[in-house]
Amino acid sequence: MNSIKVKIVILILLTYLILFEFLFPANGLFPSISVILLSISELITDYNFLSNLASTVAAVYITVLVNYLIAKILLSVIGWIKSGKFSLGSEILLPITSIFRYIPFILIALLFLIWFPDFILDKYLIAILILLPQSLSEVFDKNNSDKASYFYFYKSLGLKDHQVMNKIIFRLIEPEILLSQLKNHSLIWSVVIVTEFIQRQEGIGGILFTVFKYQDISLLFTITLLISLLVFIAQKILNLVYNKVYFWK
Amino acid sequence: MNISVSNITKSFQVDSGLSKEILNQLNLNLNFDDNNFISLIAPLGYGKSTLMKIIAGLIKPDKGKIIVNEKGSEKSLENVVYIPTESVSIPWLNVKKNIEFGISRDKLSDDKTNFIISLIGLEGYEDHIPHINSFGFRFRVALGRALYSNPELILIDESFNKLDSVTKEEIFLMLKNVIKQRGTKFLLATSNLLDALFLSDEVIFFSKDEGALQDYIKIEKKFSNINEMLQSDYFNQLFSKIQSKILLQSGYRIKDFSI
Numbered sequence: 001m002n003s004i005k006v007k008i009v010i011l012i013l014l015t016y017l018i019l020f021e022f023l024f025p026a027n028g029l030f031p032s033i034s035v036i037l038l039s040i041s042e043l044i045t046d047y048n049f050l051s052n053l054a055s056t057v058a059a060v061y062i063t064v065l066v067n068y069l070i071a072k073i074l075l076s077v078i079g080w081i082k083s084g085k086f087s088l089g090s091e092i093l094l095p096i097t098s099i100f101r102y103i104p105f106i107l108i109a110l111l112f113l114i115w116f117p118d119f120i121l122d123k124y125l126i127a128i129l130i131l132l133p134q135s136l137s138e139v140f141d142k143n144n145s146d147k148a149s150y151f152y153f154y155k156s157l158g159l160k161d162h163q164v165m166n167k168i169i170f171r172l173i174e175p176e177i178l179l180s181q182l183k184n185h186s187l188i189w190s191v192v193i194v195t196e197f198i199q200r201q202e203g204i205g206g207i208l209f210t211v212f213k214y215q216d217i218s219l220l221f222t223i224t225l226l227i228s229l230l231v232f233i234a235q236k237i238l239n240l241v242y243n244k245v246y247f248w249k
Numbered sequence: 250m251n252i253s254v255s256n257i258t259k260s261f262q263v264d265s266g267l268s269k270e271i272l273n274q275l276n277l278n279l280n281f282d283d284n285n286f287i288s289l290i291a292p293l294g295y296g297k298s299t300l301m302k303i304i305a306g307l308i309k310p311d312k313g314k315i316i317v318n319e320k321g322s323e324k325s326l327e328n329v330v331y332i333p334t335e336s337v338s339i340p341w342l343n344v345k346k347n348i349e350f351g352i353s354r355d356k357l358s359d360d361k362t363n364f365i366i367s368l369i370g371l372e373g374y375e376d377h378i379p380h381i382n383s384f385g386f387r388f389r390v391a392l393g394r395a396l397y398s399n400p401e402l403i404l405i406d407e408s409f410n411k412l413d414s415v416t417k418e419e420i421f422l423m424l425k426n427v428i429k430q431r432g433t434k435f436l437l438a439t440s441n442l443l444d445a446l447f448l449s450d451e452v453i454f455f456s457k458d459e460g461a462l463q464d465y466i467k468i469e470k471k472f473s474n475i476n477e478m479l480q481s482d483y484f485n486q487l488f489s490k491i492q493s494k495i496l497l498q499s500g501y502r503i504k505d506f507s508i
Contacts, residue, residue: 149333153391156305156331157398159351167351168339248340248380 031218039222047207047219053230056203059192063127064181067135070128071177074136075170076162105130109191113198123195123203130191135180147172175246182238186231193227250401250434252279252304252326256313259299271296272303274313277455278465279436281402285428288437288445288452295455297438298334301404304436305331326402330395334407338390340380344371347379348393361397368430369393370423385416389423396433405437409444418475421448446487447475454491466491 021032031039043049109126116122147169154164181188196205197212204227211219254277260268275296279287289297302308304315306329317326338347348365349357366372369389379387388408395403409417425448427433439445445452446468454464466487472478 146335149335150337152302152305152307152331152333153337154351155307156329156404157351157394158328163351171341248378 028217031221035218036222036225039218040226043207043219043222043226047210049207052203052207056189056192056196056205059123059127059196059203060188063124063131063188063192064178064185066124066128067132067181068177070132071136072170072174075173076165105133109195110198113195117199120201122199123192123201123205126195127188127191131181131184131188134184135177175242175249178242178246182235182242185235185238189227189231250281251318252281252402253277253316253318254279254300254304254313255316257300257303257310257315258312259296259303259308259310261299271299272310275300275455277453279453280451281434284434284450285432286424286435286437286449286451288439288449290439290442290445290452290454293440297440298406301331301406301436301438304402305329305404307331328398328400329402329404330398330400331404332388332391332395332406332408334410336384336387336391338379338387338394341378343376343378344390344393345375347390348397350394352397365393365396368396368423368427370419383416384411385420388412388420392424392427396427396431400433402434402436405435407439409439409441414475417444421475424448442488442491443475443479446484447472447478 016030017033020027020030021034025032109130112126112129113122119125150168150172151164154168155161159167192203193205193208195201196203197209198205200206200209204223208220208223211223254275257272257275258270259272260270263269277289277300281287289300291297299308303310304326306326315326317324339350342350344366345362348362366375369392371377371386371389371393374386379390392403409420412420421444424435428435435448437445437448449468451468452466454466468487470481470483472481472484478484
């Protein structure tokens with residue numbers, strides 16, 4: 001963060017502190033800083049925040065990993081099926097991924113939750129169901145002519161189709177798959193938390209349900225603040241890792 | 250080695266039920282017994298890339314075949330490397346690893362790698378990762394990888410279009426040096442008359458249509474740089490010949506080619 005951003009953040013914090021700690025401490029909308037600090041301690045002791053957070057974080061990043069693996073397997077299978085001529089399967093997948101864009105997945109997710117209300121893997125499945133088509137369409141919508149060039153060059157050098165696909169083509173596409181996941185990072189968090197909320201299961205969404213039930217605005221505010229901060233930090237770390245690993249992109 | 254392109258026809262499906270004919274009963278003769286560098290010249294979109302991929306065995310023609318004769322006997326064409334228009338160096342590997350990519354350990358040799366790196370003019374850049382470099386640099390890397398597999402023939406598909414004139418000239422001199430030192434055979438597909446005339450021992454004008462224009466021009470004189478070629482009487486005569494004999498007869502226009 002540059003100095004201007006730091007100054008803005010400090011100014012906002014000070015304004016908040018003055019407004020809601022001293023001038024309007026009991027306003028029913030925004031809790032004071034001291035109440036937020038008390039709420040953090042309450043979250044950790046009474047709501048088992050860390051273990052619930054671990055459950056949500058696991059669901060979010062397992063979803064990212066599973067989406068990545070599904071895309072990888074799909075590309076390998078397509079590479080194997082289309083052995084002999086280059087194709088990233090766009091002619092097979094584009095119509096499917098285009099259709100996906102018009103399906104209201106959020107409603108299907110709700111149906112899924114009604115059909116299997118207590119299924120422990122619901123949040124994983126729903127997050128994958130909603131995000132995978134988006135990731136795939138982003139990957140397959142890209143112009144693949146440069147990848148075809150790699151395919152023809154290395155095939156002419158005697159490499160097998162699957163070697164070219166796995167060792168080169170997939171590695172060239174890999175950053176695009178992960179980038180699409182990074183772009184949807186906060187959406188994955190939202191989907192997982194909403195699913196936990198509806199299911200009243202372990203996770204941040206589960207805590208939010210209880211907090212909503214008791215209309216505890218200070219806890220709700222604190223959780224929102226903590227999760228926003230966490231998503232922001234995670235996004236920054238992921239961007240750093242991405243730029244480090246895919247320095248060539 | 251003599252490569253005969255015999256009655257090659259190739260169509261591609263462009264839409265459901267619609268196909269576009271790229272090559273129609275094409276016959277060509279590529280005489281690599283007398284030539285090390287042959288260029289195929291035609292305007293863009295005339296099926297040069299398709300023909301190159303067919304010669305490399307990367308795609309199959311709908312009809313026709315490629316016949317290869319060496320020392321009087323027919324043989325199959327193996328170990329032909331196709332260098333496409335786009336850059337194909339692997340962006341996460343350094344120059345040395347790019348050149349050795351896909352070669353089995355028992356066939357790797359530091360001496361050979363170093364020789365090839367010096368041949369392509371990248372000495373001192375062994376650990377350099379080529380992803381941010383110019384197209385010319387990456388072309389050298391691709392050529393280095395191609396040379397490592399000791400190919401019978403290297404096919405270059407319009408790879409010089411993105412190069413500036415200085416880099417192009419450097420690359421051309423490097424290619425001439427590769428031919429001199431290794432005797433490597435090259436087939437270039439291009440729409441650029443000057444590139445073809447400067448590099449080649451023989452240029453072939455061709456048309457995708459059956460019975461249409463096809464002409465072979467032997468380039469007898471070699472030049473050390475493009476400027477020298479442009480200022481020579483030989484080039485002027487050659488260019489007049491191309492204009493009168495080929496362009497006027499064929500219906501091709503000079504603007505169909507890049508110069």
